[in-house]
Amino acid sequence: QSALTQPPSVSGSPGQSVTISCTGTSSDIDSYNRVSWYQQPPGTAPKLMIYEVSNRPSGVPDRFSGSKSGNTASLTISGLQAEDEADYYCSLYTSSNTWVFGGGTKLTVL
Amino acid sequence: EVQLLESGGGLVQPGGSLRLSCAASGFTFSNYGMTWVRQAPGKGLEWVSAMSGGGKSTYYADSVKGRFTISRDNSKNTLYLQMNSLRAEDTAVYYCGKHSTLTKDPFDIWGQGTMVTVSS
Numbered sequence: 520q521s522a523l524t525q526p527p528s529v530s531g532s533p534g535q536s537v538t539i540s541c542t543g544t545s546s547d548i549d550s551y552n553r554v555s556w557y558q559q560p561p562g563t564a565p566k567l568m569i570y571e572v573s574n575r576p577s578g579v580p581d582r583f584s585g586s587k588s589g590n591t592a593s594l595t596i597s598g599l600q601a602e603d604e605a606d607y608y609c610s611l612y613t614s615s616n617t618w619v620f621g622g623g624t625k626l627t628v629l
Numbered sequence: 630e631v632q633l634l635e636s637g638g639g640l641v642q643p644g645g646s647l648r649l650s651c652a653a654s655g656f657t658f659s660n661y662g663m664t665w666v667r668q669a670p671g672k673g674l675e676w677v678s679a680m681s682g683g684g685k686s687t688y689y690a691d692s693v694k695g696r697f698t699i700s701r702d703n704s705k706n707t708l709y710l711q712m713n714s715l716r717a718e719d720t721a722v723y724y725c726g727k728h729s730t731l732t733k734d735p736f737d738i739w740g741q742g743t744m745v746t747v748s749s
Contacts, residue, residue, distance in 0.1 A: 553733065553735075555735035555736075557674070557736075559674075564724055564739040564740065564741055564742055565666075565674065565724070565736075565739055566739070567735055567736060567737050570729070570734075570735040570737075571735075576737060606673075608673065608674050610674075610676075610735065612733050612734075612735075616688050616732070616733070617676065617679075617688055617689075617690060618664070618676035618679070619676065620666075620673060620674040620675065620676060621673070622673050623673040623674070
């Protein structure tokens with residue numbers, strides 16, 4: 520199973536933008552558009568924020584956006600708010616019919 | 630309201646067994662793939678297993694293959710995870726998740742999780 524690499528932590532002040540990267544191998548992220556992103560505030564279950572690289576489920580603010588370039592997917596949060604403070608995980612559906620998560624990124628709103 | 634409610638967690642000795650359940654409501658259960666994801670204390674998410682809506686296809690992470698079995702009873706709207714030969718490293722919160730349709734689709738609904746502790 521492939522590995523997805525995320526930065527352990529990122530931070531930003533209210534109103535700023537932050538970007539969280541998710542890097543895989545060229546055989547996975549580069550080849551598939553099955554990257555999704557999850558938000559997990561402390562002590563709660565994860566929540567789907569982005570699917571298929573850049574699509575937002577109903578109810579997710581448009582401050583959240585996703586993109587992909589080569590073997591790196593990215594989640595960008597603009598207009599940062601205190602409520603955005605959480606752990607964020609990327610995830611990929613692999614060619615082996617399995618799922619893999621990145622190690623997670625802790626977002627701190629300063 | 631779409632809802633998933635896990636149960637069955639607890640304390641078990643190494644080598645023991647446990648069966649988790651996930652009761653679904655608010656949607657046509659048999660139409661959706663379902664999955665189990667776990668999170669060790671202070672650690673990240675780890676996908677464990679998935680099953681197609683009709684139950685014919687199952688998938689496992691290498692870390693649990695041969696020890697865990699996923700199943701579902703569509704008449705009871707319930708997903709299960711039978712865990713055998715448990716190890717200390719299986720200690721985690723176990724979440725069930727609903728795929729948006731097929732098991733290749735993302736997890737759009739999650740339960741609140743149930744804690745499994747493997748310790749003597």
